[in-house]
Amino acid sequence: MKPVFFDYNSTTPTHPEVAKLMAEIASEPLNSSATHFYGRKAQAIINKAKSQILSALNAKNYEIIFTSSATEATNTIFFGGDFTEILFSKIEHASVYNCRPENRKITEIDCDANGVVEAKNLSAKIPQNSAKFLVSIMACNNETGVIQPIEEFAKITHQNLGLFHSDLVQTLGKIPVDLEKLNIDFASISAHKIHGPVGVGALIYRKDLDFKPLILGGKQQNSKRAGSLNIAGIAGFGLAVEIAEKNLQQFQKIAILRDYLEENLLKITGGEENLKIFGKNMPRLANTCFYAVKNLNNQTQLINFDLNHICVSAGASCSSGSVSSSKTLQAMNVASEFLSGSIRISLSNQNNIEEINYFLKIFNEFYNKKTKKL
């Protein structure tokens, strides 16, 4: 049987229209730095992608540089910005959490039991000297899907004369984003989470801000990121953003499937005493469900799901190779009997009710077997 893919927060298949466009573009020798016909054509493609992305984010006063990933985008600003201190939350993705330039002070911000970063904790930790600082808080958590009040965080940061960065990797194409309104200074985004190609990301920054490049070389991208541009990938990114923005309403409907799933998970297990759904009552991404079963190790759950051709993850895929429990859940102070039992389900419009029912059937059998044993 065709595997059931419930891991769309880790990566997504490329949209067929995007793949088609990329294949067309890739067949031509396009280097945007060249002065001849193909060079101009490449430049036009990049400009189009830029405007597709910036207009989707309502980012008139912003510039964009294309990178190889959101990880690179975040590294670029963390290493290249003029800061003496960087503050970020304890629930950040590894690309932020592990990005700790040696000569900058790093400060971590707590979150509450629902996985929401605490504004009061941010206020308390803002440097009181005249240090130049950057605050980085993700807009939507990759594991719980919980939406963070970043507009408020940006405001607190600006009141204290700092700059604000947000990892929008899980946000782009999933909820409306208005950069002008949010008033954030830097944002990292990624193409492969929204049915665009892997290997393309971008750093978006307010036009009046400056930073040093991470990768040095030619004068591409206003000397802010050297290296020949990945023209086909960038075009694919632009189109993927445009399609995702058009389908934003549609995306919210995934919550129907997700809520149905959660409701039944609770039924099967007898309720919240035995199964926790993290951030359930918070504003959340429509496609994400992060649950944990009491005293039921996620490795055994994963093996069982895999044997039944269901693709889920224990948490973020970049750290899922390790068995250790989710950093996000630790930050939320989740009770120990739930800590190692977490499973993340992340859906897309390509999923259907039959797949959810199949998942519930497999879950039910396994749960009953395991609990009888216990």
Added chain:
Amino acid sequence: MTIKLPIYMDYQSTTPIDPRVIDKMVEVMKNDYGNPHSRSHAFGWKAEEIVENARQQIAKLINADEKEIFFTSGATESNNIAIKGVAKFYENLGKKHIITLTTEHKCVINSCRDLEQEGFKITFLPVQKNGLVDLNMLESAITEQTALVSIMAVNNEIGVIQPLAEIGALCRKKGVFFHTDCAQSFGKIPLDVEKMNIDLMSISGHKIYGPKGIGAIYIRRKPRVRIKSMMSGGGQERGIRSGTVPTQLVVGLGLASEIAFNEMAKDYEKIKKFSQKFYDAMQKLTHVYLNGDLEQRYLGNLNFSFAGIEGESMIMAIKDLAVSSGSACTSASLEPSYVLHALGVDDELAHTSIRFGFGRFTTEDEIDYAINLISQKVEKLRAMSPLWEMMQDGIDLKSINWKSH
């Protein structure tokens, strides 16, 4: 036979993807879209298998072990990692000196300049008139403090091939690491990290009919080369380079490498024939000079200076040919090439230099068309040029005291 214009002769700047590579990439995009770092399901494992297979295809082409290949976004990033990564790891051991050439690619030069500002000592070795490194000069530049020698294999602007085996042997003897930027040579000429004693190598996808946005770096395991990574995050690529590995780009680079492995001799045979024909035709025009050594050269790159013609008017006259007057990354600026300067080519000739690139998809008809077009235009432009007239009269242009205006 009709010819599609403009004719693409800028293979050093980028190459069209081989149709076989596109097909494979589209197939992977459609079916194998898993995140190769997802360890909990079949999509992740399949993607990982694809990535590991590509690693082997690349390793095979340079006689390396697949564990020594790390994926990056391109040769620019690889060069940054090699130079800054080695420098920053070994500085604590008192090794704060790097040697490179004045004719290296901008990303090598600028990485070195950045280190210089941080207090590292950088030696930018000049090259000989033919564009090649002087090995005696290199040997005497190496000191106890030298951590790394970075010398490219094939020069992007003039196509000369540096003596990698000799440089490698010298570096090994002296106990310094040897990094080589192989963006223009990987998949085009035989490279062997063992025979050439190469410790680090930068590799590009889009220069060998593979996709843009992907490259690799070879980092030797025995004796082990350590680097300080430039990007932090999920710790992918064994901590050398964080960020999701792009499966479909990697598969493209892998297949492009495999095709290069199988077809390098065939490709080169054709390129050599075209290159010879083109070179002979240019010689007939007289006062056309090849920049860089004629023998130690990758023949897919011929960089000529046309005396008695103004460079920009030449580019305009032959706009049916997509060519470049220098490397693509610097051609947006109209400064004369720093590479040609390093060879001692004077300003006039540097301004009229044009790089002609031939590759896998170049046809004989295209070569004939190009030769015919250039011959006609050169004659016409020279007929209009006072410079050419003076040259014919035997006036040394350098003796004229130009008035600025």
